Amino acid sequence: MAIRLAEVRSFCDSVSAAKSPDALYDFMQDITARMGFAHFALVHHVDTAVPATGTIRLVDYPQSWMDIFEERRLYAADPIHRASQQTSVGFAWNNVEALIALSPRDRAVLTAARDVGIGDGFTIPAHIPGEINGSCSFATASGVGLDEEQLPLVQLVGNFAFEAARRVNRSVGSHPRELPRLTDRQVECVALVARGKTDWEIARILGVGSETVSQHLKDARDRYGVTKRTMLAMRALFDGSISFADVFGR
Structure with missing residues (x-):
């Protein structure tokens, strides 16, 4: 399903006016489906077992995958998260090996994701100076490929979505954790x-x-x-x- 620029503009207007994480979540679910994806993850790359005030975490992956992610503490080892630190633009998961060397454990992680019904995906990195690294990812259902032609628009959606999440956090008084400053x-x-x-x-x-x-x-x-x-x-x-x-x- 191809998305049009007008729909992206409408999404950007909507998330710019979102007042709560729940409202943003609903907008994300809608645009995710419009773009032909099945799931999204709008997150800071932090330990999910130790929630930190002000971190972004809006996810609608299958619960079985979320359980695996938390059990294995993949926040620190997820190959997609690691690959996102090597680029400032969006990348397709089937090209992740061009960004990082995949270990047998990495391949097992990607296989486990496919086993729970997650297909291919596209991740837009979010690198904000002084803040925790994050990303916005969209994933297809198992067996569904990416529409390469619409990926530039998917990048725009991901960029606006992450910035909207930062704004919502600030509006509800939840500020990103200040990072330790090293000399x-x-x-x-x-x-x-x-x-x-x-x-x-x-x-x-x-x-x-x-x-x-x-x-x-x-x-x-x-x-x-x-x-x-x-x-x-x-x-x-x-x-x-x-x-x-x-x-x-x-």
Whole structure:
């Protein structure tokens, strides 16, 4: 089912006037069906088991998939979420391997999604400086392909939908969680931790003392409220303080 530009304009006008998450959810369901998709997910990439004030989460995926997502804590490992950090424009799920290398676990995740009736999809990244990374995804039913010609309009819908969700959050007094702010040197140290470097190795790379590196990492852990190096690296990665490019290079 192809959507027309006039319908996108009408959707943008509607969501711009939405007063509540419930109203936005209804508009999302309507435009999702009009575009020929079966499901949508308008979300910040955060742990669903630990809801954070001000985060966006409007999802109408099958409950069986939502259960799997939460049980496996895929917020931090979903290949679609990871791929969205590698681009600023929308991408089809069947092209995700052009953005990231898929591990056997990633392939198992994608297979599990298909097993519960989710087909192909299109994800529009949402990278707002100082906020948690997010995205707007639309998924077809199993066995239904994408209409490639309408994807530029789907991108517009996703961009407007995420911005509308941010506005609704602000209007109801729910502001996005403020991200910890790391210094440039702390960012360098955390990125090297994510690469598996020890304090001694980081000190050699940066040309500073090991004690200085240890202090930078301690301060960074304190800002995030975590005690483990691995958790620090994970939090910084998924909050956008460091990127996969920082860890693996280009």
